Amino acid sequence: MRALSKATIYCLRALMYVASKNEQNNYVSIGEISDELDISFHFLTKTFQTLNQHGLLESHRGPHGGIILKKASKDIYLIDIVHILEGADFFDKCLLGLPGCGEREPCPVHNFWKNVKGNLQLEFRKTSLQHLAKAINTGKMRL
Amino acid sequence: MRALSKATIYCLRALMYVASKNEQNNYVSIGEISDELDISFHFLTKTFQTLNQHGLLESHRGPHGGIILKKASKDIYLIDIVHILEGADFFDKCLLGLPGCGEREPCPVHNFWKNVKGNLQLEFRKTSLQHLAKAINTGKMRL
DNA sequence: TAAATTTGGGACAAATTAGTCTTAATTTAA
DNA sequence: TTAAATTAAGACTAATTTGTCCCAAATTTA
Ligand code: SF4
Ligand code: SF4
Numbered sequence: 250m251r252a253l254s255k256a257t258i259y260c261l262r263a264l265m266y267v268a269s270k271n272e273q274n275n276y277v278s279i280g281e282i283s284d285e286l287d288i289s290f291h292f293l294t295k296t297f298q299t300l301n302q303h304g305l306l307e308s309h310r311g312p313h314g315g316i317i318l319k320k321a322s323k324d325i326y327l328i329d330i331v332h333i334l335e336g337a338d339f340f341d342k343c344l345l346g347l348p349g350c351g352e353r354e355p356c357p358v359h360n361f362w363k364n365v366k367g368n369l370q371l372e373f374r375k376t377s378l379q380h381l382a383k384a385i386n387t388g389k390m391r392l
Numbered sequence: 393m394r395a396l397s398k399a400t401i402y403c404l405r406a407l408m409y410v411a412s413k414n415e416q417n418n419y420v421s422i423g424e425i426s427d428e429l430d431i432s433f434h435f436l437t438k439t440f441q442t443l444n445q446h447g448l449l450e451s452h453r454g455p456h457g458g459i460i461l462k463k464a465s466k467d468i469y470l471i472d473i474v475h476i477l478e479g480a481d482f483f484d485k486c487l488l489g490l491p492g493c494g495e496r497e498p499c500p501v502h503n504f505w506k507n508v509k510g511n512l513q514l515e516f517r518k519t520s521l522q523h524l525a526k527a528i529n530t531g532k533m534r535l
Numbered sequence: 536t537a538a539a540t541t542t543g544g545g546a547c548a549a550a551t552t553a554g555t556c557t558t559a560a561t562t563t564a565a
Numbered sequence: 566t567t568a569a570a571t572t573a574a575g576a577c578t579a580a581t582t583t584g585t586c587c588c589a590a591a592t593t594t595a
Contacts, residue, residue, distance in 0.1 A: 250478075250509060251485060253487070253488075253489075254553090255554095256552085258488050261488060276571095278571070289554055291556075292553070294572065294573080295574085297572090298572085298573070298574080308572060309571085310563095310570085310571050310572045310573080311561055311572085312562070312563045313570085313571085314562070314571045315572085340393060344395060344396070345396075345405060346394070346401045354532050356524070358519060358524070361515045364511070365508060365515075368508055369393070369508055372504045380500055381501070388497070389498070389499060389500075419541095423540095432583085435583070435585085437542065438584095451541095451542060452541085453540080453541050453591045454541055454592025455540045456592090457541045458542085
């Protein structure tokens with residue numbers, strides 16, 4: 250089961266990497282990120298532009314340019330990235346792809362599916378980049 | 393968030409429909425199913441062939457032909473269909489698409505993601521076609 | 536047997552997602 | 566001021582998923 254698109258996964262990993270470097274006022278170049286994480290440079294650049302336009306990060310061209318988080322990593326949650334890249338209705342879809350027949354007379358899987366989505370959403374809402382960066386820096390996770 | 397492919401969703405809905413008709417020894421034609429559920433006839437035919445090859449259903453050509461469930465609907469669980477169409481490793485994927493770094497030193501999202509997948513799997517394992525067919529026949533769900 | 540009905544199977548087309556490449560714009564620094 | 570580094574933007578290609586079409590094979594019925 251794949252929950253997220255590649256674009257989203259790449260951005261998540263990339264931003265975890267950036268957060269784990271904990272550079273305060275330095276831009277991190279996209280080339281470095283794509284090299285380190287083995288992600289297509291151009292693809293990453295393009296999806297970063299979306300995050301950029303939504304104000305999640307800031308970019309700078311030229312030597313020593315790159316990207317930087319616009320907020321402290323403790324204030325950026327997974328759900329922010331997911332919302333931007335997958336859409337705000339990400340957690341609001343029927344398991345069978347039907348156009349919202351439910352709620353009033355929910356089918357047997359409706360409530361359980363709602364719970365599954367709810368759990369995922371809650372977790373995304375409470376997991377910050379800092380949280381994950383710490384896991385990376387203590388060797389509990391590798392990107 | 394889409395958990396299942398269209399092919400899987402179509403088959404699930406189609407088999408729920410078949411189960412809800414509760415025909416004991418009659419084939420249900422694919423044309424009827426695709427008409428009733430507004431699913432592409434050829435696409436449905438093709439994916440049914442896969443279920444067919446895996447012994448979940450039986451088909452019959454010619455007038456009054458169609459498909460029929462090979463087991464009682466109470467003995468067919470959602471997970472059977474998912475396993476055939478999405479692969480047996482469906483519930484065994486990393487949230488970040490990484491090749492199984494986890495378990496020994498799980499990252500902060502590993503255990504929660506494992507739970508999400510576990511819940512889904514459990515539900516699929518315990519929900520039968522009969523269960524859903526009943527919901528359809530009591531008007532609690534429409535396909 | 537002939538005609539009609541229905542699935543089987545493969546080629547093909549369209550849509551979506553993923554990835555590549557080229558050029559332009561911006562910024563730094565020699 | 567020129568060269569180098571770096572992101573911006575958009576065209577293009579590749580892969581995957583989804584959907585269409587055609588004809589063959591099997592079956593029933595007239
Ligand atoms: S009731 Fe069932 S079919 Fe309807 S929207 Fe909810 S999950 Fe989907
Ligand atoms: S530990 Fe995290 S990154 Fe590694 S397989 Fe588990 S969920 Fe994926």
